[in-house]
Amino acid sequence: MIIATANRMRRSVDARLLWKFAYNFGYKGMRSVQRFKKRLKKGQTFPPFLYLSITNACNLRCQGCWIDVTAPKDYIDLADLNRLINNAKKHGNSFFGILGGEPFMHPDLIPLLEGHPDCYFQIFTNGHFITDKVASELRRIGNATVLISVEGTEMVSDERRGKSGVLNKTLGGIETCIRHRLITGVATSVCQTNIDDLVNESWVDELVRRGVHYVWYHTYRPVGPEAAPHLALRPEQVLSVRRFAMDMRNRKAIGVVDAYWDDKGQALCPAATGISHHIGPWGDIEPCPIIQFATETIRDNDGDAFKTMTESKLLKDFRTTAAKATRGCIVLERPDLLKDLLERNGAKDTTARKQAYVELTVMKSLNSQHNPGHEIPEEKWLYRFAKKHWFFGFGAYS
Numbered sequence: 001m002i003i004a005t006a007n008r009m010r011r012s013v014d015a016r017l018l019w020k021f022a023y024n025f026g027y028k029g030m031r032s033v034q035r036f037k038k039r040l041k042k043g044q045t046f047p048p049f050l051y052l053s054i055t056n057a058c059n060l061r062c063q064g065c066w067i068d069v070t071a072p073k074d075y076i077d078l079a080d081l082n083r084l085i086n087n088a089k090k091h092g093n094s095f096f097g098i099l100g101g102e103p104f105m106h107p108d109l110i111p112l113l114e115g116h117p118d119c120y121f122q123i124f125t126n127g128h129f130i131t132d133k134v135a136s137e138l139r140r141i142g143n144a145t146v147l148i149s150v151e152g153t154e155m156v157s158d159e160r161r162g163k164s165g166v167l168n169k170t171l172g173g174i175e176t177c178i179r180h181r182l183i184t185g186v187a188t189s190v191c192q193t194n195i196d197d198l199v200n201e202s203w204v205d206e207l208v209r210r211g212v213h214y215v216w217y218h219t220y221r222p223v224g225p226e227a228a229p230h231l232a233l234r235p236e237q238v239l240s241v242r243r244f245a246m247d248m249r250n251r252k253a254i255g256v257v258d259a260y261w262d263d264k265g266q267a268l269c270p271a272a273t274g275i276s277h278h279i280g281p282w283g284d285i286e287p288c289p290i291i292q293f294a295t296e297t298i299r300d301n302d303g304d305a306f307k308t309m310t311e312s313k314l315l316k317d318f319r320t321t322a323a324k325a326t327r328g329c330i331v332l333e334r335p336d337l338l339k340d341l342l343e344r345n346g347a348k349d350t351t352a353r354k355q356a357y358v359e360l361t362v363m364k365s366l367n368s369q370h371n372p373g374h375e376i377p378e379e380k381w382l383y384r385f386a387k388k389h390w391f392f393g394f395g396a397y398s
Helices: 002-012 015-041 078-089 109-114 132-141 154-161 166-179 201-210 235-251 305-310 313-325 335-344 356-362 381-391
Strands: 049-053 095-099 120-125 144-149 184-190 214-219 255-257 276-279
Touching (some): 002 015, 015 095, 015 381, 049 078, 078 109, 078 305, 109 132, 132 144, 144 166, 166 201, 214 235, 235 255, 313 335
Parallel strands (some): 049 095, 120 144, 184 214, 214 255
């Protein structure tokens, strides 16, 4: 299926974009991970993959959203973003995830991409702002893939995302990206209301028919001011998502991403391994997107993010505490332990609503992807090798 997927991309994606993907993300991404491993041996943890929530602005109001999209619109300015990325590039980084809010509501998203032709960006978006003009600009620049979220059928999408007509606009964004020969992905936060509709073979076949190149399944995490914990999956459902993702990856001509299990099928937390951390929409350096607490910002140490992150007591304590507590998500499984960790480090609430500590206090323990004794190892040697050497397996849980 790897060859079939590659051939399908070769026929449907601009050749220059494929080269940018292979070199900036593939080759340079692997090289970045190797430098990360060398830093670990010296006791330095600076993630090879950084995720940047560049704005809190969004046109939707999704259940379980942790970003203050109802607060006044704000964003990290272009100068700060350029300084952060340039600093990370000095240490071998080449890949950056761009989140929001809705990233396309940032006034300088296109100039940001254009200013770093030697990097690769993955833009997490609802697809509503991807017009022909935007898509043509993305094709011209050539160093970004769009990951468009689909959260269910028309009715479920409207309920999950707080507006009407959401799905049709999202599908329109996907179609525009495909027409402009962009590398296009679809992401789904799997929950009780969409697991039956989207975690099935017919939906994957539909994505292939539409021309989508990869799909990313991640399980719903009930956090934020409207957490909706009733949408969280049961342990057997989480396991079924993992099994389904691997099955589709082995049988369908489409890339399937499941980022929360290693080559042996053991659960993992990317933030606990140190392979990724998150920058909030006000420049705060956070362990991961759903933990909106920080003790440092990207403006500390004159903008030297490497120095700030490698010396952060909060991030170090998080990685150690999380890895000892669970291979899964400490936010879901042990919100009480996370609260203690944050308080002893004097972490500030980085939200606009200033209710994150209260929300954490009332959270009840839920299951995450950690399910000992039910591991599903990768079947194909290439995926096992890639996960073991370039993405996970860095001994965080030993």
